[in-house]
Amino acid sequence: MTAELSPSTPESSTAPRATLYEASTQYRHWRYSLQQLAHTRAALNTAAVSAIREAFESDEPGSSSNVSFLSADEEHLLVKLYVGKISQLCGHFRFPEEVEATAATYMKRFYLKNTVMDWHPKNVMLTALFLATKTTNHPISLEAYTSHIPKTAPSDVLDLEFLVAQSLGFDFAVWHAHRSLWGLWLDIQSLPDAPLDDLRASYDAALKHVRASRLTDAELVYAPSQIALACLSLASPPLAVAWARSKFPAIPDPPVLAVLEPIKDMILKDGSPPEVEAVREVDRRLKLCKNPEKVVGSTAYTKKKEEAERKADEKRRRKADDIKRAMEDGDPFGSELAGRAVDDDDDDDED
Amino acid sequence: MDAVEKANAERQRRWAKDQKIGEGTYAVVYRGREVATGRKVAIKKIKVGQFKDGLDMSAIREVKYLRELKHQNVIELLDVFSSKTNLNLVLEFLDTDLELVIKDRSLVFLPADIKSWMAMTFRGLEFCHRNFILHRDLKPNNLLIASDGQLKLADFGLARDFADPGYKMTCQVITRWYRPPELLFGCRYYSTAVDIWSVGCIFAELMLRTPYLPGESDMDQLKTTFRALGTPTEEDWPGHTKLPDYVPLGQFPKTPLRDLFTAASADCLNLLSKCLLYEPRRRISAKDALDHPYFFALPYPTHPSKLPKPIPKRTSSLPFEELDGNTEPNSTGPGVKANPPNKLKRKHSDEGMIERSKSIARKLDFSQ
Known part of the structure; x- marks a missing residue:
């Protein structure tokens, strides 16, 4: 997992100037360059194809x-379709935006590992949403969750929960763009010469772009x-500039504005659901x-199951042998064993 | 084997479980070690299979927040892996906790020692609050102590992010003796001030060597609080009579803290009183507390390594952490409840397997 392979970022709390965001698992484990993303997906696909080919054989x-x-x-197209469906389901359940955004993130992260x-x-989406x-x-x-989703049993959701949590590396906390936009919205209301009348419209338009961005790789x-800020800029370029200037009054062209163009392009290009026909x-x-x-x-499934059972x-x-031996040694409590490593999934305390 | 399964198996192999050191309704705790280095760790195995709603909320909260928080005064989550249907949290191993230290009558506390523990508590808490996280279960036995004396906040099973203003939260949090009056009055909108009240109670307990406000029921908790600090007036705490579960509890006079805490310095009592203000908005923040003159006045805080510590027995007394979950196993949804304060969360058995097996077999449920 890349999550574990990146030893880079200093994690010590005493490290100077590390922002809260930079200390987050999102920053440390789930940020990629566009090239890294493409490479990760291609490598994953190649490995999967060769493994499945073997299974077929x-x-x-x-x-x-x-x-x-x-x-x-x-693969990516299919994932994107189901990321879009999260939003429909959330509407149905009236889940808050945070749930929807988190589930979308989980989906995207899951398919960087699977x-x-x-x-x-479809199944992963249901599980990711429930987990979110x-x-x-x-x-x-x-x-309550499954009874509102047609043709879905509780086990469909639960069976994958562990796999999803594991694939996420148990990094459950996510920082969302819609929260950042809320912060911008609070800020721009107090800009000295903000055009007050269309502020609300700009915010609403920006929020639509944020939602569209969930279909893209932007958050990765x-x-x-x-x-x-890119979404705000899509909604109202002058407002985004005014905000950036207010934050960096000393700099004529705040560098933050330079980053926005590729993000805006990405949202405009990839921010709509895929063609249903193509996905079908x-x-x-x-x-x-x-x-x-x-x-x-x-046959392959049965074989794999049997192998697991055998192990x-x-x-x-x-384990039974160990205990038997301990009994024969005359110590029913097996004090001999106490010093030894405990079996990792000792079945005795499972119930 | 899938890549994800493989990664998990690899992580699992990094850690070895040595000995079961405690068991509760929701988790089993093992002492273990990192295979490569021999470093001692605690492995908390959470039984997941038994919950019909899947991964339970305390486990999720604990993992979610500890994955993000890395600070000298917050327990470190070293790794997470699964074995079958169990979730395993690998935590740094901590020798003891503040409750055991307080209860050990052979230890003498100097004012500088108390200052040191308080500074570490506030540092850890300030870091949580800076990360927008409420702990919601601070009490001496959730303040664990490392072998080098560092105090660490633990048990994030009830923690949550701050809600937006106007978003309701449950008031059924924080162990009763450490629960602030606003929660006892059913307040559903609250803030970091709830944790500060708990720290105030812990502060007092360090000086008294006995729990400061040991109420016997939620109602009695309020009475105990008012008996100690006086019944709040409208001026002390504007609007409190309008809180959902408000009931008048009679008039208790205000007695100066000085009467009870006879040996404390003026700075010390000033900080204590600011932690125990009735009006949550006036209660001191963790950040301001760290800047309080108390911490800059003589005597300076004791160096953590010099703090009093229970003498370890032949095999050291084993700290049991967070054995009982906060989720009711029989409830219909993943709800939470605060632990009743007298619920034994930790057991300290003597050496010997027989003794240990016996005490483990005992069910630790004193729910009322």
């Missing part, structure tokens, strides 16, 4: 030759405050190329 030799796997771009050919974005209700402190019961590349085609192909190990009932059995047997 073990299921039925020769069966992978005429499978057309998804490309990284196609492939859609293993985990279909909890991490943002707006929990609802699983039953830029800081939330940069995205918010991808989804149709996905049915044929998804990982058989994840399809209940396939667990072996572990249990080993």
